[in-house]
Structure formats: structure tokens, C-alpha cells
Amino acid sequence: MLGVECKLQNGLIGIISDTHVPTRAYSLPSQVFSLFEGADLILHAGDLEDESVLEELGALAPVEAVAGNMDPVKIRAKLGTGKIINLGEISLGLIHGAGMPRGVPDLVLSRFQGFNIQGLIFGHSHVPFLEQRGDVLLINPGSTADPRRGSRPSCARLWIEGRKMRGEIMYLTEGE
Numbered sequence: 001m002l003g004v005e006c007k008l009q010n011g012l013i014g015i016i017s018d019t020h021v022p023t024r025a026y027s028l029p030s031q032v033f034s035l036f037e038g039a040d041l042i043l044h045a046g047d048l049e050d051e052s053v054l055e056e057l058g059a060l061a062p063v064e065a066v067a068g069n070m071d072p073v074k075i076r077a078k079l080g081t082g083k084i085i086n087l088g089e090i091s092l093g094l095i096h097g098a099g100m101p102r103g104v105p106d107l108v109l110s111r112f113q114g115f116n117i118q119g120l121i122f123g124h125s126h127v128p129f130l131e132q133r134g135d136v137l138l139i140n141p142g143s144t145a146d147p148r149r150g151s152r153p154s155c156a157r158l159w160i161e162g163r164k165m166r167g168e169i170m171y172l173t174e175g176e
Contacts, residue, residue, distance in 0.1 A: 003084045004064055008040040008160060014061065015156040015167075017045035017096070017123025018143035020070065021053050025145035028056055031172045032144060032155055036060050039157075043085065045123035045141070046096030047071060051078075068096035068123060084115060089163045093117045097124030097140075105129060105138055112136075119158065119165055128154045128169040139167045 014036030021027060036042055039061045046068025048054065057063045064085055067076040085092040093112040097104040108122040119137045127149050128142035142154035153172040158165060 002080055003086055005086050006041050006062065006064065008087055010038055010040050011160045012039045013158040013160065014039040014042040015121055015139055015141045015158055016042065016144060017141050018047045018126050018146060019053050020047055020145045021050050023049055028053060029144050029153065029172050033060060035155060035157065035170050043094055043121050045094060045121050047123060048075065051075060064094060066094050066096055069098060082111065084117065087160060090119065090160050090165065091117045092119040092121055094121045097122045105131070109133065109136065109138065127151050130167050130169055137165050137167055142169065144172060
């Protein structure tokens, strides 16, 4: 698993997944940019479909991303499918996910067994998910473009201070 070193100043990380630009959305919702303002880092958990998404988000903060099942081969080769983001005292796993939506949290957690992570960022189901499982905080930001199972367009934010983390699902306002 590829390890990446990142530094935080403000302790804020923007989290996004399943943006599906341009197949299910023409562009990222404008509200994402205001929600991620001041972020030290943005994590994209795959299914971006076009690299322009990384460029747009990169105007706000450095971006780390992994490829999802809908990403073209070129993006998969460039990004890989799993990473460990080292942030000083905290390490986060970053993966897209696979399988049936209800089983994704358990599946992605099993892929990081043996790695010392405190958080795990994933996507795939298009359904927001925020849950502490033992010593690992699991976050799926949902989808900004194609929410499913009654959810709304969403992303997430994560605050890190020392070894403490606090995650929050952010629901986007319709039409923004």
C-alpha cells in the first residue's frame, strides 16, 4: 500500500467521493468550494472519472486521491486504488470500495488489516457513512452527483488535532 506524507496547519481535511464528472454531473457543485475553504488537504475516494476534478479541487488545497471502479485505466494507473495518508500522529486509509453497498464498510476495513490507521476514507456506495469502529473512524462522504438510498448530495470534513479526530457529513443545498 502506497504511503503518502502530508502536513496539516489548520487541521481541516475536505473529503469527497463519487463525483462522476462529466457523466453524472457537469462539474463539482460550487458549495463544495466554500465547504472546503481553509482545508489543508482534500481527499477524493474515487470515481472522479475525469482528472479535471483534481485540478479544480487542487486550486483550494493539495489533493490526494485514489481511483474507483468507474475511473478510466489512465486514472487508475496514475492514482492507484489504495493509499495510506500519514499526517503526523494520525494515519488515514484511502480507498474507493467495491461490492454491495451494505457490505462496503466491512470490506474496506478488511483491506487495511495489519496497517496502523486511525481513520478510513472510502466511497462506492454513494451513501454517507460516519461511524467509529474500535480505534478506526470510518467516513464515506457520499456522492455530490448521484446520491442513493434516500440520501442527498454530500461531502465530508474531518478535523484533526494531535491524535483526536472529528468527522462531519455535509449535505449540499439543492441547486448550488
